[in-house]
Amino acid sequence: MTKKIKRIAVNTGGxxxxxxxxxxxxxxxxxxxxxxxxxxxxxxxxxxxxPERYSEGGVTRLTRDRVRGIGHLGGTILGTTNKGNPLHFxxxxxxxxxxxxxxxDELLTYFGTHEIDALVSIGGDGSLTIADALHRxxxxxxxxxxxxxxxxxxxxxxxxxxxxxxxATECIDRLHTTAESHQRxxxxxxxxxxxGWIALHAGIAGNAHAILIPEIGFDIDKVAAKIxxxxxxxxxxxxxxxxxxxxxxxxxRELLAPxxxxxxxxxxxxxxxxxxALGNTTGKETRVAVLGHLLxxxxxxxxxxxxxxxxxxxxxxxxxxGKSGVMVSLGVDGVDYVALEEVAGHIRNVPMDCDTLQTGxxxxxSFGD
Numbered sequence: 001m002t003k004k005i006k007r008i009a010v011n012t013g014g015x016x017x018x019x020x021x022x023x024x025x026x027x028x029x030x031x032x033x034x035x036x037x038x039x040x041x042x043x044x045x046x047x048x049x050x051p052e053r054y055s056e057g058g059v060t061r062l063t064r065d066r067v068r069g070i071g072h073l074g075g076t077i078l079g080t081t082n083k084g085n086p087l088h089f090x091x092x093x094x095x096x097x098x099x100x101x102x103x104x105d106e107l108l109t110y111f112g113t114h115e116i117d118a119l120v121s122i123g124g125d126g127s128l129t130i131a132d133a134l135h136r137x138x139x140x141x142x143x144x145x146x147x148x149x150x151x152x153x154x155x156x157x158x159x160x161x162x163x164x165x166x167x168a169t170e171c172i173d174r175l176h177t178t179a180e181s182h183q184r185x186x187x188x189x190x191x192x193x194x195x196g197w198i199a200l201h202a203g204i205a206g207n208a209h210a211i212l213i214p215e216i217g218f219d220i221d222k223v224a225a226k227i228x229x230x231x232x233x234x235x236x237x238x239x240x241x242x243x244x245x246x247x248x249x250x251x252x253r254e255l256l257a258p259x260x261x262x263x264x265x266x267x268x269x270x271x272x273x274x275x276x277a278l279g280n281t282t283g284k285e286t287r288v289a290v291l292g293h294l295l296x297x298x299x300x301x302x303x304x305x306x307x308x309x310x311x312x313x314x315x316x317x318x319x320x321x322g323k324s325g326v327m328v329s330l331g332v333d334g335v336d337y338v339a340l341e342e343v344a345g346h347i348r349n350v351p352m353d354c355d356t357l358q359t360g361x362x363x364x365x366s367f368g369d
Contacts, residue, residue, distance in 0.1 A: 026312025
């Protein structure tokens, strides 16, 4: 028989995304309505691993009053981090080297000592991989999918994506006017990691003329040909949207920082490379706009806010029903649950038969192939 829940914890890990606070609000209220106490872990799991960093405690009690009115706020009241994976935690050794150690048992000890019965883990691929490992070690866990990149498998969408696409589209709309006024080629670099969902959706919605995504190795000459085609038709400017993980057919991904112990590689810089190449090839004046972390900030759209509230409530319902080792998933027919092991380590890329991609081709957008 499954132990009755009295206390749960919630944490947010990885990059921030609009809607995190709405999930927290929903989890806390749904738990309170069941008579459960809810606790928030600071900065991923750092509140447990480094309690000395927090003068008011690394794990804090979350009440109805504490989460009242936070659903529309960007960011996360708990803080987050994409460093220090407890499964592969970087530790400085006496000889000056850095070694990865597994600190997950420290988390389990904390939950046991403080009689916390279950965890709602809100995060992307990395956070859900950690959640799956904790589940396998005996902790009751339900995951909530979070990423602006929309690259998590087994869910129709992730909260934060709609907000990011909406803002990116607004930026592209604004760049049309300045690009046309100066007859320039404007390259817009957006986030997305190794998937092109943001670039694809925002590019099409924003009437871009070329879109470059990680799933399609591009030929810069094909992009230049699109710009010349527009010139010949009397259109003297062009907008090129590029995902940070895009790469030439015979090239490599551009990095701001390589991977190292405890840290994943940081993508970025491809926009400048493409702008320079197109300038050299077409003779056009080019500019690059890197939207970067602007896509993570701000209040969530109503769609993301509602999705986040639904995810939070469904996570608590799942725990109440005895579920563990699952992620809340949004499908065509509503919220469902899928095994964490089916999600952890899997990236959902843009499929080549995707309707949205085909729409772009039908509209005459170049994908550099």
